[in-house]
Amino acid sequence: MSIEMKEKIRVIIADDSDFVRDGMRIILQIDDDFDVIGCASNGREAIEIAKQIPPDVILMDIQMPEMDGIEATKHIVENNLGKVLILTTFDDDDLVQNALRSGAKGYLIKNHTPEHLKQMIKSVYYGTGVMEESILETLTKNSEIQISRFQEEGYTPREIDIIKAVAEGLSNKEIASKLYISEGTVKNYITTILAKEDLSHRTALAVYYLTGKKPN
Structure with missing residues (x-):
């Protein structure tokens, strides 16, 4: 549709x-x-x-x-x-x-x-x-910095779930379905996470989680 x-x-x-x-x-x-x-x-x-x-x-x-x-x-x-x-x-x-x-x-x-x-x-x-x-x-494969460089301290377990789902390339709708929460809740989580890391969008967050590098 x-x-x-x-x-x-x-x-x-x-x-x-x-x-x-x-x-x-x-x-x-x-x-x-x-x-x-x-x-x-x-x-x-x-x-x-x-x-x-x-x-x-x-x-x-x-x-x-x-x-x-x-x-x-x-x-x-x-x-x-x-x-x-x-x-x-x-x-x-x-x-x-x-x-x-x-x-x-x-x-x-x-x-x-x-x-x-x-x-x-x-x-x-x-x-x-x-x-x-x-x-x-x-x-991820070509990065010289390993995934372990991403610092999970300061995040709740639910926020880590959201970050991992974003890194998997899932949409807000798919994340909501996977975690049994609303799309609005997913959006709010992502907004909060991006603010914590001073990142402009979810693509940058995915790269940071997977490679340890902050694009911006």
């Missing part, structure tokens, strides 16, 4: 591959929930489109000519031009980490299904930072 929205989610697609851009544009344009307001082949073009027509979500490739996705994301976030969902093949784990530090709200693997793409965009649109499990596993 489609999520009810007053207006379509305005999306900009930034990728230097014509095939990727056109494919995602077609996938989104045939869905009444989305409006692709522009396509860009590099970060600079994405910024210019965002300045002209305010987007809700920008799908941003990392490696692009002229201006890469990391630099573009930093500019977009600093100037409140929209929320960024990173597209990645995570060839370089450091690039993903840098994009997170730049303020990206989510990470999407390019070999996604159309429905997964749409759901990830909606999650970012509604304020939920998202990261695919395989990317979290890669960050």
